[in-house]
Amino acid sequence: VQLDPRGSIDEENKELNFVSFRSSVAPILLCTRRTRLKKIGQQVMVGDRVVIEEPDWNGGRGAIADVLDRQTELKRPAIANANQILLVFAADDPPLEPYQLSRFLVKAESTNLNVCLCLNKSDLVTPQQQAEIYEMLDKWGYKSIFLSVYKNINIEKLSPILKNKITVIAGPSGVGKSSLINALIPDANLRVGEVSGKIARGRHTTRHVELFELPNSGLLADTPGFNQPDINCAPGQLPFYFPEAREKLKTANCRFSNCLHRDEPDCVVRGEWERYEHYLVFLEEAITRQTEL
Ligand code: GDP
Ligand code: ZN
Structure with a gap:
């Protein structure tokens, strides 16, 4: 399930009225929930696997009759069945801040999903600096992957990691997440470089979680950007x-x-x-x- 930009969220009841169904073998359907699901309070989340009754393929409409059991469930961002988190930071610009990175890592670990750590903009640092960062993260228990979307370095290393999985992309704004998604999925057409305060905030608070289909199977969930996740675990x-x-x-x-x-x-x-x-x-x-x- 994917939220449809044409669909609506009933802000008052926080109710998801329309969702669209996405698959490489079928067109997108705009769906409503069956009354039965509403009665039992069964919500539909992005990433859910659902049963659609009476799909009208030509009219592009359908009704969700059932939601299959979720393997995983994230609350913020709300996404079902995610397998892993791809945490993206920049090696520089914005400069790598150990506490901020640590904060994101802890937050990611608290989901109990696998965490894959990438450092983009490797073109901005020397091999020596790269080695130092790598060593630091190794001591933290992470094998990091250095990327450069600009120079097309190591992007191909992500393909086997992302294949057949639902992956949530996370990281602070300005590190190149949109650029990376565009590099992995040419028709994603995400806008790049909107980091200036007001615009970025405006965009991020209103934006929903979006799922993108990877060319050789797998889904990427782009999450609204945030720079300072709270530590609110037990x-x-x-x-x-x-x-x-x-x-x-x-x-x-x-x-x-x-x-x-x-x-x-x-x-x-x-x-x-x-x-x-x-x-x-x-x-x-x-x-x-x-x-x-
Ligand atoms: P997001 O906020 O994480 O989605 O980051 P964007 O994709 O919008 O990128 C932020 C800025 O970093 C933009 O100006 C990009 O052009 C730039 N950028 C993205 N990837 C790279 C890279 O590999 N190297 C360098 N030097 N800049 C990059
Ligand atoms: Zn103790």
Whole structure:
């Protein structure tokens, strides 16, 4: 299922009235939900697999009679059945900020989907700088892929990763996500370079999640851009969103089972992982948000 730009969302009831059905073998259908689904409160999300009754292929209309069980479900952005997250950052311009990258990584890990990390604009940094960034991210537990949409470097490495999957693209604005989607899907025709404050915000708040079909099967979900995702997970879960800590934590025997690895007595992993400083900052945030709720 794909949201249709002609379709409407009932803002008052936050109800999705129309969705269109997309497939390489069938034309797009503009669909309504059957009353039965409305009665049981069954929503339809982008990425859902649905049963369509009485499709009118010529008229381009149909009715969604059922929504198949979801393998995964993301709330923000709302998307069903995503398999992985392609996190895009730039090696430079905007400069790579470790805390910001870490924040996106933690947020991505908190979905429990696989995370694939790409650094675009590799044309702007020296091989030496690239190696340093690669090494840093390796210590964080990530094998990063350096891309350049401009110079067509390593774009082809993404094809096998994206094939037959639903992939959510995420990352701050200005790193080249739209450019990358255009490079992967020539007829996506996304506008590039709208980073100036007001325009970008306006565009992003009104835009819905869009699904693009990859030339050799697979779907890409373009998500509204945001630069500063909140850390709002359960504090106790946070350590597990650091791959470089995960193994240690599985076998760690802190005195308290709910140890947050700060100043508790007999903590055995305090300070023991690469991004421990980041962890402390995000932990404060997670605790604050939890008490605000
Ligand atoms: P988005 O906000 O993440 O969707 O980023 P855009 O695709 O709009 O790109 C932001 C800016 O980065 C634009 O001016 C692009 O032309 C530029 N850009 C995209 N890819 C590259 C690249 O590989 N190298 C360089 N140097 N600039 C790029
Ligand atoms: Zn501990």
